[in-house]
Amino acid sequence: MVQVGELKEGDTILKLEDIHMYFGKVAALAGISLEVKKGEIHSIIGPNGAGKTVMMNCINGLYKPQRGDIFFKGQRVNNIRPYRRAELGISRTFQKLELFGGMTVLDNIRLGRHIHLKSGVVSGSIYVGKTKQEEIDSRKFIEEEIIDLLEIESIRDQPAHMLPYGLQKRVELGRALALDPELLLLDEPLAGLNLEEVEDMARFILDLNEEKRWKVTCILVEHDMGVVMDISHRVNVLNFGNQITDGTPEEVQANPEVVKAYLGEEDLYATRR
C-alpha cells in the first residue's frame, strides 16, 4: 500500500478503489477507481448526473460508499468523519454556495481556520499566551496568504450575501484555503461566472497549484472544457456512475467514447473561446 508520512511530488495522495455508491437501486457510482498524484490538477468531467459531486462527497466524507476503499496519504479514511478529514488536509468548495450570508467575508474565511485553533476556553477568554500567538499567526496567514492572493481586500468587511456571485465564489475558495489543505476539492468553481471572473478563478487555481507556498493538489469538477483541458494534468471522465477513461487531456480528447458520451462532435475548445 501507499506509504504514510510526508509525500513528495508525484506520490499518490488520494486513491479510490472500486467505489460503489447506491441510492436505493440507483447506482450513482458503480466501481470507480481513481488515483490522484500529489501536485496534480485532476479534473473530473461528465454529463449532468454522472456522479461527479457524489464522488466529491465520498472523498470528503459527506457520503459513505457501500463498497470500496478510500485512501488519503496511505491511510484508509472510509470511517473517518468529514471534519476529521478536513483536519487531515482535505478541503472543499461547493457547487451551490454554502457561505454564511450574514457574516463578513473575513469571518467566513476565519471560520475555515477554526479547525487549527487549539487553545482552550480559559486561555481564549482572557486572550493571553497561546491564544494570542495563535490569533496573530492565523491573522497573518489569512491576510498575507489568502486575501492578498484572491484580491479581496476591498470587500473583507462586507457581509457575504451582499456580494456579487463571482466574489462569493472567491470567498468560498478563501474559506477552503483557510484550512491550509493538501488536497482541495473544487466543485464547479467556474459555474455562473462571466468571462473575466473565469479567467481570474483559473489563475487562482493555477497559482494554488504551482506557487511554492501552496502546492495544493486539486480535484476539479467542471463543465468548462476550455479551462479543464488547459489547466488539468489528468482528466477523469464519468458517465452514469461508470468510469469511461482517465488520462491526460490530449488522450481524453482523442477518446471516441468520451466524444460520444459527453463532448459531442463539436470541437472541445469551442465552449468558451
Next chain:
Amino acid sequence: MNGSGIEITKDLTIPKLFLSQCKKYGKEKVAMREKEFGIWIPFTWQDYYDNVKYLCLGMVSLGLKRGDKVAMIGDNRPEGLWAEMAAMCAGGVGVWLFQDCMMDEVKYIIDHSDSKFFVGETQEEVDKALSIKDDCPELECIIWDDPKGMRNYHQDYLMSIKKVQELGKELDKREPGLFEKMINEGHGDDLCLLFYTSGTTALPKGALLTHWNMLTMGQNLMSVDPCYDTDDFVSYLPFAWIGEQMMSISCGLQVGYTLNFPEEPETAPENIREIGPHVMFAPPRLYEGMTRQVQVKYIDSTWIKRKIYEFATKVGYKVANLKFEKKPVPWQWKLLNWVAYVTMQKKLKDHLGMSRLRHCYTGGAAMGPDHFRFFHALGVNLKQIYGQTEVAGISIVHRDGDIKFDTVGTPIPDTEVRITDEGEIITKSPSVFQGYYKNEEATEKTLVDGWLYSGDRGFIDEEGHLVVFDRSKDVMTLSDGRPFSPQYLETRLKFSPFIQEAWAIGDKREYVTAVMCIDYAVVGKWADDRKINYTSYPELSQELKVYDLVQLQIEEANKDLPGPAKIHKFVNLYKVFDADDEELTRTSKLRRAFVGNRYKDIVDALYSDSDIVHIDTKITYEDGREQRIKTDLHIQKVNV
C-alpha cells in the same frame, strides 16, 4: 524661504533635498505609510533613504547613467516613489505611465522617451513591457516588485526590486560614498521628469521638467497655503498625473509631511477615511463622485435623517453664500451653522475622510459651481487650482477668504499671468517647463519668450481673479452668435447624481443638444425601486422611464441657462465614455474631436427629425479585446 525653512536655489535638486530631509528626520519620523495585509505599515525617513539608496546603486550597476530615462508604471505605493527618487539620485529622468495605459500607449511612450529601464509593479505590467520590448530598442532592463505570478519568468533582463537592491548593496561595499557623490553632481537645471501630457487632440507630448521647475512650484504653493511636517497626505491618484507629483514630491519633500498609500485603488475611499488627511488635491470627478454618493445616501435614508440633512444644507448654503459675497456672518447664522455642524456636517465629513482637512484643491478640469457650493455648504475649504503639466503643476489658486466659485483664483508668488489679444491665457514663472521632448514644433508654439501659451481661453475679472472659459478650440458659438463653454453645460448636468458623463453639442447649430451617460449604479438602484427590469447598461439606458428621468435632470439644469444655451434634445448613450476607447484622456477629459467623429451618426440624428438612431460599433476592453455592439438609440426632446 517657505514654512519648512528650506531655501530653493539653482543648485538644489530633489535628491539633495531628499538627502537633507532624511538626515534631518532619520529614524524619528514616519516618511510614508502603506496599508498592506490589512494594517498600516510605516516607513521612516531612514527606511526611505535605505531603499532609495540601494535601488539607485542597483540600477547604476545595471547600467543606469546620467540623463537615462526610467519608465515607471503601477499603483501608488512606496516602491513606485522609491524607483522615481532612485532614478533622480543617479541623475536619471523619470517617466511615469498611467496604470491603465493600453499596450499602444505604453509602447509609444517607452519608445518615444528612449527609456532604458522599466519599473513595473506586477505581472500585468511586466507582460506589457515584455510584449513591447522588441519594438523599443533602448529598453534594457525590466524591474518588478510583486512576486505574484512571476514564478515562470526567467529572462535575464527581468529582475525584482529586491534583487536590484542586493546588487546595490554590493556596489555600495565596493564603492562607498558613490550614492552621495552622484547626488552632489546634480544641478537644479538638470532634467528630472519627462512628463507625458494626456493630450485631448493628438498623441501625448513629453514635457521636460527640471528640479528647479518642480521645487519652485512646490515652494510657491506652500507659501500660499503652508503645510507642516505633522500633516498627513493620502497619495492615491496616478503618479502619472502632475498634480500627484506636485503633492508627493514638490510639496511633500519640502514640507516633510507623511505620505499614505492605500491598500488597493478600490479601498482608497475607506483608507482616506482612516487617515483623515490635512490636505487633498484631486480632479473634479472625485469630488463629483463624493457628491453623488452623498446625494444617493440621502435619497436612501430615513425621514428624520433627510430632514436634518435638508436643514443643515440650507444653513450651510446660506453661510457659504455669505462667505462668497465676503459679508460677515451674523451671530444667529453662526449659531445655526454650529447646530448644522453638530447634527450633520461633522458626521458627513468624517465619512468622506474630510474631518481634518485644512486645504482641499480641485484642478485638472472644470468643476461646476453646484459641486463647488455643495462642499462649501458642508464647511469644506475647497479651492480651485489652475495649472498644467507645463508649469510643473499649478500657477493659480484661490486664497482663503477670497473664494469665488466661477474663478480659479489668483497667481501664486513669482508667477505672472496675462491674457493675449486673442483671449488666450499665458503664464510666466520659474516653473515653466523646458520644452517638449523631440518635438521642436510644438515647443515653439507653446513657449514664446519664456511665456507659456496654454491654449485655454479666459479673462481676468475686476478683482484680479482668473476665469478659465474653456479650451480655445472647444468654445462653441451659439445660435445668437455668442461664445459659450460646453464644459460649463456639462458640469451643470453632472451635478445630478443620475448623470455620470455628458457631452454638449451645439457649435454653430440652431440649438444645443446633449449626449448623456447615466450612472449605472444610481439609475440602477432607482430602477430597482420602481421594479423596472433590465439586464445591462445598454438596456437600462434605453428604458423610456429612464429617459424621462434624464429629461427632468436636464430641465433642472436648463433653468439657469440663457435661452440659446438651453438643451433641446438628448440621447442616452449605450455606454459610459471611457479612456480605453480614447473618448476621454487618462485624466478623464472629454476628447471632443474624437467623440464628434466617432458618434457622427448620433450628432446627425440629433439635428434631424428622426427620433431613433441606429448604432453598429465596437468597444475595446483593457486587455485589447473588442466587442461589437448593435443597438437603436432613442432621441428625446426636452421642454424648453
